[in-house]
Amino acid sequence: MKDQSPYSLDEVIDRRIYTDEDIFRQEREKIFKRTWQYVGHESELREPGRYRLTTIAGEPYIVCRDQRGEIRVLGNTCTHRGATLVRGSRGQCKAFRCPYHAWTFDLEGRLIGVPIPEDYGPRFRREDFCLTQARVETYEGLIFACLDEQAPSLDEYLGEAAQYIERSCQGKEVIGYNKCLFKGNWKLYQENFGDGYHPPFLHQGMGPAFLSTYEANGEAINLGNGHMLLKYYPPEPQHLDLSKLSAALGIPLTLETMKTTGIINPYPGDYDSVLSVFPNFIVPDIVSVLSVHRLTPLAPDRTLLEITILGDPQDSPEFRQFRLRQSTVWGPGGRAGIDDIAVAEKCQRGFHAKAIATSLMARGSSDERAGMVFNEYTIRGFYRQWRHYMGWSG
Numbered sequence: 001m002k003d004q005s006p007y008s009l010d011e012v013i014d015r016r017i018y019t020d021e022d023i024f025r026q027e028r029e030k031i032f033k034r035t036w037q038y039v040g041h042e043s044e045l046r047e048p049g050r051y052r053l054t055t056i057a058g059e060p061y062i063v064c065r066d067q068r069g070e071i072r073v074l075g076n077t078c079t080h081r082g083a084t085l086v087r088g089s090r091g092q093c094k095a096f097r098c099p100y101h102a103w104t105f106d107l108e109g110r111l112i113g114v115p116i117p118e119d120y121g122p123r124f125r126r127e128d129f130c131l132t133q134a135r136v137e138t139y140e141g142l143i144f145a146c147l148d149e150q151a152p153s154l155d156e157y158l159g160e161a162a163q164y165i166e167r168s169c170q171g172k173e174v175i176g177y178n179k180c181l182f183k184g185n186w187k188l189y190q191e192n193f194g195d196g197y198h199p200p201f202l203h204q205g206m207g208p209a210f211l212s213t214y215e216a217n218g219e220a221i222n223l224g225n226g227h228m229l230l231k232y233y234p235p236e237p238q239h240l241d242l243s244k245l246s247a248a249l250g251i252p253l254t255l256e257t258m259k260t261t262g263i264i265n266p267y268p269g270d271y272d273s274v275l276s277v278f279p280n281f282i283v284p285d286i287v288s289v290l291s292v293h294r295l296t297p298l299a300p301d302r303t304l305l306e307i308t309i310l311g312d313p314q315d316s317p318e319f320r321q322f323r324l325r326q327s328t329v330w331g332p333g334g335r336a337g338i339d340d341i342a343v344a345e346k347c348q349r350g351f352h353a354k355a356i357a358t359s360l361m362a363r364g365s366s367d368e369r370a371g372m373v374f375n376e377y378t379i380r381g382f383y384r385q386w387r388h389y390m391g392w393s394g
């Protein structure tokens, strides 16, 4: 842009935040070590000894249920010489035994076994070698961990996002998984889920005419604290123009085929929602696919996306089947998810063109908090929080 920009700092994003190695390292320290991170679901850890592995700010952790039923997030590194204690993604055990020299830790992280301990002499005290632990809190079955002792409680952190987690996730259980690596910065995927502007154009595979109708009945809400919400009010099926939709999709449609293919939701609620929790957690609850998405940054241009599909224990077998089939909306083979991943990679490639230094996020008035879904003040709210954590002014 030449001369004086007509846009405020809030409305233009410096593209180096997606590519710069130093900014990436700072994000680990200033954001990922200080915020509440989703690390698993309680239904994955029903019995004592159940565990799953995760990372927080690039560090390996074990999320487990101990003998007393408490959920713990323990450092997955032996306090002897550093080996990770557990491999794979999940399992069940009575204790964590290091593969290297067999130091053994109980489910609360205490060192309970050391082979040939006498050679350490009297200085050696087992209690000095417990596993590290992160703060843990749960909300509606979701397990969050935080490495910062000074961070606010999870309740305070979630703020207005909590009510939407409650609405979507209360009483749910894990019914499936999906994950992939993509060649893009983690923020590109997060901002995409606060962006109601793209769906009718990017997600052509979902049916452009249908989505145009759908999107017109949406609302975007900046929830504060960097959290974003998109709400969609699906049209009544009888108000859909089937001949227009059939022409757009190139296949003849009836209300029945639209229900069985999931184009319209045969199990509608009062509205669908896509909640994004700062910085890297998303809860899309649309067309009866409830899932939680966690982004793990691996490099400025590499991200691990882990999707966990949730269902209701009370689901009828037919509804459970429908949820599982619909879950293919997301992920690397998904009808919508593949577009979001592919476009994150396209943006990342586009950032190699250095002549354009900024991205524009100026849709909607600057102090707006809730309004039409096509606006971008939700994303501006996300980046305000990002700058706050990073210690950037403006």
Ligand code: FES
Binding pocket: 078, 079, 080, 081, 082, 083, 098, 099, 100, 101, 102, 103
């Ligand atoms: S590194 Fe774990 S017992 Fe030695």
Ligand SMILES: [Fe+2]
Binding pocket: 192, 198, 199, 202, 203, 336, 340
């Ligand atoms: Fe999308």
